[in-house]
Amino acid sequence: MNIAVLLKQVPSTESYIGISDDGVSVQTDNVKWVINPYDEFAVEEALRIRDAHGGAVTIVSVGTGKASEAIRTALAMGADKGILISDPAAENCDGSGVARILSTVLSSIEFDLVIAGQRAVDDDNFLMGAAVAEFLDMPHMSMVFKQEISGDRIQCHCTVDGGSAVIESPLPALFTTQRGLNEPRYVSLPGIMKAKRKSIDIKALGDIGLDADTIGRSKIKIVSVKFPPQRAACTMIQGDSDQAKAVELVKALHEQAKVL
Amino acid sequence: MSTIILAVAEQIDGVFRKVAYESLSLGRQIADEVGGSLSALVLGSEIDAIAGKLKAYGADKIIIADDPSLENYLTDVYTNVVADVVESEQPSVLVIGASTRGRDLAARLSARLNAPVAMDALQIRFDGDQLIATRPVYGGRILADVLLDGSPRIVAIRPNAVSISGSEGIGAVEMFTVNPGKTALKFVKKTLDTGKIELTEADVIVSGGRGLGGADFSALEALADLLGGTVGASRSAVDEGWRPHSDQVGQTGKTVSPALYIACGLSGAIQHLAGMSTSKIIVAINKDPEAQIFSKADYGIVGDLFEIVPLITREVIRIKG
Numbered sequence: 001m002n003i004a005v006l007l008k009q010v011p012s013t014e015s016y017i018g019i020s021d022d023g024v025s026v027q028t029d030n031v032k033w034v035i036n037p038y039d040e041f042a043v044e045e046a047l048r049i050r051d052a053h054g055g056a057v058t059i060v061s062v063g064t065g066k067a068s069e070a071i072r073t074a075l076a077m078g079a080d081k082g083i084l085i086s087d088p089a090a091e092n093c094d095g096s097g098v099a100r101i102l103s104t105v106l107s108s109i110e111f112d113l114v115i116a117g118q119r120a121v122d123d124d125n126f127l128m129g130a131a132v133a134e135f136l137d138m139p140h141m142s143m144v145f146k147q148e149i150s151g152d153r154i155q156c157h158c159t160v161d162g163g164s165a166v167i168e169s170p171l172p173a174l175f176t177t178q179r180g181l182n183e184p185r186y187v188s189l190p191g192i193m194k195a196k197r198k199s200i201d202i203k204a205l206g207d208i209g210l211d212a213d214t215i216g217r218s219k220i221k222i223v224s225v226k227f228p229p230q231r232a233a234c235t236m237i238q239g240d241s242d243q244a245k246a247v248e249l250v251k252a253l254h255e256q257a258k259v260l
Numbered sequence: 261m262s263t264i265i266l267a268v269a270e271q272i273d274g275v276f277r278k279v280a281y282e283s284l285s286l287g288r289q290i291a292d293e294v295g296g297s298l299s300a301l302v303l304g305s306e307i308d309a310i311a312g313k314l315k316a317y318g319a320d321k322i323i324i325a326d327d328p329s330l331e332n333y334l335t336d337v338y339t340n341v342v343a344d345v346v347e348s349e350q351p352s353v354l355v356i357g358a359s360t361r362g363r364d365l366a367a368r369l370s371a372r373l374n375a376p377v378a379m380d381a382l383q384i385r386f387d388g389d390q391l392i393a394t395r396p397v398y399g400g401r402i403l404a405d406v407l408l409d410g411s412p413r414i415v416a417i418r419p420n421a422v423s424i425s426g427s428e429g430i431g432a433v434e435m436f437t438v439n440p441g442k443t444a445l446k447f448v449k450k451t452l453d454t455g456k457i458e459l460t461e462a463d464v465i466v467s468g469g470r471g472l473g474g475a476d477f478s479a480l481e482a483l484a485d486l487l488g489g490t491v492g493a494s495r496s497a498v499d500e501g502w503r504p505h506s507d508q509v510g511q512t513g514k515t516v517s518p519a520l521y522i523a524c525g526l527s528g529a530i531q532h533l534a535g536m537s538t539s540k541i542i543v544a545i546n547k548d549p550e551a552q553i554f555s556k557a558d559y560g561i562v563g564d565l566f567e568i569v570p571l572i573t574r575e576v577i578r579i580k581g
Contacts, residue, residue: 013512013534026398121512124397127367127370131367135371139335139444142335159360160360160361161277161360162452162453163452163453168448169444173444179505216374221406222407242567242571243571245571246561246574249561250572250576254579260487
């Protein structure tokens, strides 16, 4: 069972994200870069499937050279090898462009299963898994919190609004991760040492037969970014007793805010 | 530019989701703005009885794709059929509710149709012919205005982001000939908690954090039930195993925009604030007067939630008679 994991390096969710002077891009100068949390579930699940069924886990990523750190971390967790597409021409493409690049890489390697995060916590696009599967003409299942593989089929338990659904698919297939799927392992010191001997293939677009034109022009353009509107200062409800505070709050919600 | 706007009206087991009406309301607004017409698309099995409802939400044309293969949502067959409808209708804008399955459908369709998608859009505006959508990134800590270039422009509208406007459309019904096309996925079963209001669609959410100290959320549930709302939780409460993952609000959970969000015993970690900051009114109840949550709240009470929440419940019962 050869498994490919789509991985993105993102600012950690504790990081402060500022806005650049141009008002169009965000500042990520001082952030801590990590594996997208949903991709971390994907790496962990891939390792468990490999350990149960044999095969190899390949990490595939598009990013700047710095993204190799995130791939290295996945290798230290136990993945077998990494492929990073790093090219200035890839930096400004939209989600669909990145999906083109990833699917081109995937079509050059052998896999039975692809696992991706349900979304990246930076652009929150919920796009990559579905788009890559579409470009590879392969079925996909979203927001999977449990999976079972038997023979050449996979059954996925997926989060849906208000509950869950069980969907079955032939392999090869792609699924995206949901919290609850697993608890990603910590990187161990022996893991880090082993990862140093594993290879990360860093390639430019030209190396995989693509160029800026073939990826297609960006169909989504960010025209501005801003912080959400600030709330007025919090009204602290005062009172001599808890009872008095409760009465005062309900009155404010009823008469002032008109939400009750 | 085509002036047809197509809105997908999501239904589950013969009941329209709230986000279906929101999608139509947004579609109507766009149609009025560009001087066009609104087509609503309903997909499912044996759904012709409910489809007529959409006339009252502005649908000029109601397209019914009724087929056994559409009984349960499967990405491949739904993508095939919606792509066929897009092919025949040629809309300039496609509105889909950004529910769990709506996002999935919008993502796959966007790749199929080579069309731009604004996922989780909060609002849209036109600049001449250009459609610009505002959408949250970085878990809602930043709002991005994105211009969609291509056709159709897919707007996946976040639940609770637009208000439902009742406006009468022409309501001409058209049966669409469904061809399920090439499919691989097989539906096995689903389990829906029908008693619980979906967090992302709830008008009122009473949320608990570490301050709950255990899995007993009954005080919060009583208040939520009384207000017709539902209970949410912080990541730490979920990690402790007090609540299921599906209740988690925040950057690695659900993003919610209820009319009223009551945060109880919740410190207000940045990842949690990201998931609820678009709520209309935020109330914070916390023992610690320095808790970060107060900086994002409209109303705050410093005190013991186990004392205060039941008193609030009693007071609401009293004023509501």
